[in-house]
Amino acid sequence: MALGPSAIVTAPDPATAHALRTALSAVPADALTCPDAIRAVLPVAAVMGPAGLAYVTEDAWCPRPDGGGVQRLSAGPAAVTALLEAAGRTDAEESGLAEITSPAFAVCPQGAGPVSAGAVDAGAVGAGAVGAGAVGADEPVLTAAAGYRHWPRGTAHLCVLTAPDRRGEGLARRVASAAVAHALAAGLLPQWRARLPASRRVARALGFQEVGSQLSVRLADSPGTGVPGMPYGRLPYGRIPPMGPQE
Numbered sequence: 001m002a003l004g005p006s007a008i009v010t011a012p013d014p015a016t017a018h019a020l021r022t023a024l025s026a027v028p029a030d031a032l033t034c035p036d037a038i039r040a041v042l043p044v045a046a047v048m049g050p051a052g053l054a055y056v057t058e059d060a061w062c063p064r065p066d067g068g069g070v071q072r073l074s075a076g077p078a079a080v081t082a083l084l085e086a087a088g089r090t091d092a093e094e095s096g097l098a099e100i101t102s103p104a105f106a107v108c109p110q111g112a113g114p115v116s117a118g119a120v121d122a123g124a125v126g127a128g129a130v131g132a133g134a135v136g137a138d139e140p141v142l143t144a145a146a147g148y149r150h151w152p153r154g155t156a157h158l159c160v161l162t163a164p165d166r167r168g169e170g171l172a173r174r175v176a177s178a179a180v181a182h183a184l185a186a187g188l189l190p191q192w193r194a195r196l197p198a199s200r201r202v203a204r205a206l207g208f209q210e211v212g213s214q215l216s217v218r219l220a221d222s223p224g225t226g227v228p229g230m231p232y233g234r235l236p237y238g239r240i241p242p243m244g245p246q247e
Contacts (some may be wrong), residue, residue: 001033001053001212001213001214001215002029002030002033002211002212002213003053003211003212004144004211005029005030005117006019006029007029007030007032007033007241008050008170009021009024009032010099012082012216017239020042023039023041023042024041024042026041027041027151029110029177032215033049033050033213033215034203034215035047035049035215035217036216038217042218042219043218043219044217044219045217045218045220046217046218047215047216047217047218048215048216048217049107049213049214049215049216050195050213050214050215051189051193051194051215052141052192052193052194052200052203052210052212052213053192053193053210053211053212053214054191054193054194054200054203054204054208054209054210054211055190055191055192055193055208055209055211056180056188056190056192056203056207056208056209057189058184060179060207060209061180061184061206061207061241062205062206062207063177063180063181063194063206063220063230064170064173064174064176064177064205065174067107069107069174070105070106070107070175070178071102071105071106071107072103072104072105072182073104073105073106073110073145079106079108079141079142080097080098080106080118080139080142080145082142082144083106083141083143083144083145083161083163084097084098084161085139086129086144086163086164086216087161087162087163087164088164091161091164092161092198094195095158095159095160095161096149096159097145097146097147097159097160097161098160099149099150099159100147100148100149101147101149101150102147102148102149102156102179102183103147103151104145104146104147104157105145105146105147105175105178105182106142106144106145106175107142107143107144107145107171107174107175108141108143109141109143112244117214118165128229130164139196140161141164142174143162143166143171144162144163144171144172144174145160145161145162145173145175146158146159146161146172146175146176146179147159147179148188148190150178150188151191152186153158154188154189155189155191156179156180156183156186156188156189156190156191157191157193158176158179158180158190158191158192158193160172160175160179160199160202168200170200172199173202173206174203176206177206177235179186180206187199190208192206192208195212
């Protein structure tokens with residue numbers, strides 16, 4: 001992960017950290033999230049990213065009116081599961097929406113009624129909680145939803161997802177704006193991590209400033225180099241991460 005002139009690389013164990021430190025010692029900090037630079041010194045099997053890292057403060061935030069259509073869902077409605085399924089596994093995982101710890105902020109199709117909370121108790125939204133229960137026959141399918149995961153040091157990691165057939169209508173900006181407002185009111189620093197250009201445009205429209213980037217790689221076994229094979233997420237984060245909100 002690179003932020004300005006500084007960068008940090010993480011690894012799953014001390015032995016791998018030592019091997020990475022040796023292999024990357026000659027790579028400039030601003031090149032540590034460049035796939036070609038990493039491939040030049042390490043046996044890379046696959047790459048995820050890079051993704052831009054952006055942040056917004058209250059004085060720079062550009063809120064978007066919700067038009068009266070954004071609902072705050074204080075429990076994990078089954079409708080969120082339907083949105084995740086409609087988006088497909090790749091987009092759903094990249095959005096990170098299933099892992100939010102905040103309320104979800106959502107838009108339903110025009111004319112649809114309010115979304116029910118399903119079988120989850122109020123305040124239970126979090127990793128593994130979003131999407132509990134089943135979608136009823138009359139339950140509206142969400143067209144967009146956003147929330148955030150509370151990270152250490154007062155960071156709110158934004159997660160946004162729009163139904164594939166409703167992208168490009170500004171829905172991501174509306175729900176994300178509501179999620180950012182909630183994070184700022186809680187005294188948190190909103191963070192937007194995105195790989196896709198469309199998602200990064202949404203962030204800029206809301207006032208986010210891109211200040212860094214992240215890269216995740218999977219290393220191949222390479223006898224004689226001291227670098228063992230590693231799964232995604234070990235450089236630079238400790239697990240497979242969602243790479244950014246989906247417009």
